[in-house]
Amino acid sequence: MPEGDTVWRAARDLDKALHGRELTRCDIRVPRFATVDFTGRTVKDVVARGKHLLIRVEDEWSIHSHLKMEGLWHVYPKGGKWRRPAFKARCILETGASTVVGFELGFLRVIPQDQEHDAVGYLGPDLLGPDWDPEEALRRLRSDPGRPIGLALLDQRNLAGIGNVYRCELCFLAGEHPLTPVGDVRNLPRMVELAHRLLEVNKDRSTRVTTGSLLRDPxxxxxxxxxxxxxxxxxxVRSExxxxxxxxxxxxxxxxxxxxxxxx
Ligand SMILES: [Zn+2]
Known part of the structure; x- marks a missing residue:
């Protein structure tokens, strides 16, 4: 399941493939934006914001996407065989050297860059962002002390990047029942610090590990x-x-x- 670390890796790989390169093909397969064509324009950079991804294209446009449950981005050498069926592609961007394909994206839209703040500005501090701010994350979490910690951790307005796997594992590591109110969590700063550490150690690998045991029981x-x-x-216990x-x-x-x- 895509969480902040997955999106961080996707942004890194896409940036490597697209940064400073001119697009030779741009095919957006979302009805509302199907006529958008950035062919001939240069990609400025690709960044992750929590679980959101922004591909910034010359002249102040951003392709804003979210993986939701099934989405993923692949980078292929130009002309390389895709590992997913073409009908699942939602966005295809090509340069002279590579093809970038977004499959089954939860959503994709094109926005002016100056509207990025409206799109992702509500997010809390980004666990993998350059401006990670644990104090602000704590302040936001504590603003609703009666809320179950298992819900508060997943709320991207508190801190951005935690998905379901980390939410469950963090509650376990803190020894807290997921329904414990935020105000009753015994060591909330430690939990926030641990969230940051787990995402950091996992951001470079494709298997998510919280136990330190990559091979047997991650x-x-x-x-x-x-x-x-x-x-x-x-x-x-599995509950909802x-x-x-x-x-x-x-x-x-x-x-x-x-x-x-x-x-x-
Ligand atoms: Zn146990």
């Missing part, structure tokens, strides 16, 4: 309903909360390592 509780908690073996996208509602937690606390 995750503590996420998706482990059949195998049990990696630490204690207790049956992992929230009202956002379907996959993001699914929660995993270990009732032994993350017991629900009775309010004092």
């Amino acid at each position: 995750l503590w509780v996420y998706g482990r309903t059949d195998r049990g908690c990696l630490r204690c073996g207790t049956r992992v 909360i929230g009202d956002n996208e379907l996959e993001q509602r699914v929660l995993y937690h270990c009732p032994h390592c993350q017991p629900a606390r009775v309010p004092a």
